Amino acid sequence: MKFLMSKESLKSFLAALTLVAVLLFSYQKINSESSFDPFSTELNSQDGKVFLKDLKKDKITLLYFGFLACPDVCPTTLSTMSSLFKNLSKEKLDKINFIFIGLDQERDSLDEMKTYVSHFHPKIIPVIVPIEMLESFARYFGVVFSKVPLKSQMGYTIDHSTQVVVLSPDGKILTPILHTYSKPLILSQVNQLLKDYFSL
Amino acid sequence: MKTTLFTILLIMSLNTMANSSIEILTPIIRLPPPGQNVSAIFLKIMNKSKNDLSIIKVSGEFAKQFELHTMEMKDNMMRMRQVDLILLRKDTTTELKSGGLHIMVFDIKKPLQKDKFYDLKLFFSDNSEKLIKVKAVEFN
Ligand SMILES: [Cu+2]
Numbered sequence: 306m307k308f309l310m311s312k313e314s315l316k317s318f319l320a321a322l323t324l325v326a327v328l329l330f331s332y333q334k335i336n337s338e339s340s341f342d343p344f345s346t347e348l349n350s351q352d353g354k355v356f357l358k359d360l361k362k363d364k365i366t367l368l369y370f371g372f373l374a375c376p377d378v379c380p381t382t383l384s385t386m387s388s389l390f391k392n393l394s395k396e397k398l399d400k401i402n403f404i405f406i407g408l409d410q411e412r413d414s415l416d417e418m419k420t421y422v423s424h425f426h427p428k429i430i431p432v433i434v435p436i437e438m439l440e441s442f443a444r445y446f447g448v449v450f451s452k453v454p455l456k457s458q459m460g461y462t463i464d465h466s467t468q469v470v471v472l473s474p475d476g477k478i479l480t481p482i483l484h485t486y487s488k489p490l491i492l493s494q495v496n497q498l499l500k501d502y503f504s505l
Numbered sequence: 506m507k508t509t510l511f512t513i514l515l516i517m518s519l520n521t522m523a524n525s526s527i528e529i530l531t532p533i534i535r536l537p538p539p540g541q542n543v544s545a546i547f548l549k550i551m552n553k554s555k556n557d558l559s560i561i562k563v564s565g566e567f568a569k570q571f572e573l574h575t576m577e578m579k580d581n582m583m584r585m586r587q588v589d590l591i592l593l594r595k596d597t598t599t600e601l602k603s604g605g606l607h608i609m610v611f612d613i614k615k616p617l618q619k620d621k622f623y624d625l626k627l628f629f630s631d632n633s634e635k636l637i638k639v640k641a642v643e644f645n
Contacts, residue, residue, distance in 0.1 A: 373538075376545040377576065377603055378583045380538055384644035417540050424538045449582065457587040458570045458611040459543075464584045483581060484604070 341441045344476055349433040351419055357404075360430075361476055365498050366402040368470040370448045372409035372463050373421050378484060380425075382469065387426035389492055398428065400503050401495070405431045408439070408450050408463050446470040446478060474502060524633035526554035527593075532625070532639040534610065536617050544617070545574075546608035546625065546639055547601045552593040559590035562628035569612035571625075576605055590630065617641040 344358035360366060367386070371379035383405070390398055405422050407413045410433060418431035434442045443450060443466075450465035469482040479498070482491050499505040532548035552558050563571040573591050577584045591606055593599050601607050608625075617623070622638040629635070 373541060374543050375583075376543055376574075376585075376609055377607065380535070380644055381603055383538075420540045421538050453584075455587055457572050457574075457609070459609075462585050464582060466581050467578070467583050468581045484578065484583075 341438075341445060343442045343445045346434060346438055346442055349415060349435075350430060351415060355432065358476070360402055360404065361472055361474060363474050364400050364402045365474070365495070365502060366404065366472040367482070368404050368406060368446060368448075368472065370406045370408050370443055370450065370465055372407060372465075373413045373417060374409065374459060375463070378467050382467065382484060383422065383425040383429065385488060385491065386469065387429070389488060389495065390426050390428055392492065393495075397496075397499050397505050400499055400505065401428070403429045405429050406443070407431065407433050408443075408465055410436055410439075447481070471498070524558075524629055524631070524635050527552060527558070527627075527629070527633075527635055529627075529635065529637050530598075532637050533642045534617065534623060534639045536619060536641055536643055537613065538644075542568075542611070542613040544610045544613060545603075546571075546610060547603060548637075548639070549598055549600050550593055551598045552595055555595055556631075557595050558593045559630040560593065560627055561590050561630050563608050563625060564628070565610075565623060565625045567614055567617070567623045568610045569614070570610070572609045572611070574607050574609045576607065578604060593629075619643060 344361070345356060348355050348357065357366070369379075369382060369386075371382070373379075386403060390401070390403075393401070403426070405418065407415075407418055415431060415433055418433075422429035422431050440450075448466040448468070448470065450463055452461050452463055454461045467484040471479040471481055473479055480494070482494060486494070528551040530549040530551065532546065534546045535544050537544045546563075550560075560573065563573065565571060573588050575586050575588050577586075587609075591599065591601070599606070619641055621641050623641065625637050625639050627635045627637065
């Protein structure tokens with residue numbers, strides 16, 4: 306009977322085993338996440354395949370994640386940003402990207418997204434991230450989303466982060482533009498970036 | 506017998522009478538972006554009565570379905586849900602506004618026209634109702 310572990314030592318053995326497993330698992334997870342590169346992820350746009358690493362070059366890039374059946378937050382953000390664009394000189398506007406990333410691939414096609422965003426500003430580029438990479442892509446930029454069934458006519462809605470992600474030309478994640486910001490505040494934030502990066 | 510019937514009818518008609526202790530301010534519906542026939546209605550409701558009341562239903566001819574929705578913002582995350590009623594506390598103005606409570610509209614039958622008014626009927630928990638006109642407006 307002596308070769309059997311006591312209950313106590315069995316317990317601590319199992320605890321140690323669990324700890325090792327958890328550490329291994331989280332190490333792998335961190336590893337796979339840090340190896341995910343959104344800049345080299347193939348994105349679908351109206352002009353075919355595009356990469357964020359090319360789009361971001363020599364520009365301030367704004368990323369917004371949303372869906373077309375979104376009744377309020379998405380169109381409000383697009384509208385706010387568009388009215389801001391209308392206040393910028395062409396020179397400044399040329400230094401800005403605005404990329405609209407679709408979160409509802411079941412319902413929203415690229416064509417529909419294009420029709421939708423054109424209503425706000427020709428500058429907005431709709432893109433679709435391959436579905437299996439969408440979550441990692443969004444999470445990299447601090448954006449989370451989840452599809453939630455509703456008993457509503459909508460069938461489901463998508464809970465999602467509402468901030469506009471801001472990227473420097475070298476792909477650094479800068480202070481985001483929050484949904485609660487006023488237009489003058491966003492305008493000064495954008496102007497500051499253009500000044501810092503392009504002396505405009 | 507006839508008087509009883511008359512009384513019942515009178516009470517019924519009184520019950521579904523237009524609610525005068527409710528005042529609606531600035532009702533608007535946003536013009537949906539092209540390709541979309543979903544929108545939201547925003548307004549302010551003053552409940553001047555001595556009792557709490559709720560909106561329990563909304564109807565209109567210009568769209569197929571109207572739902573009561575809440576929206577919650579937490580850590581920059583937007584969560585929209587359907588609710589059965591919108592509570593209107595006595596002596597209080599309740600605001601349905603962008604980023605919060607709204608009447609969500611589905612399957613708008615014909616494209617809304619800017620600055621036109623559309624009939625909307627609100628139904629309350631005390632069996633009263635109110636007919637209002639909502640103005641179609643652009644975003645912002
Ligand atoms: Cu809604």
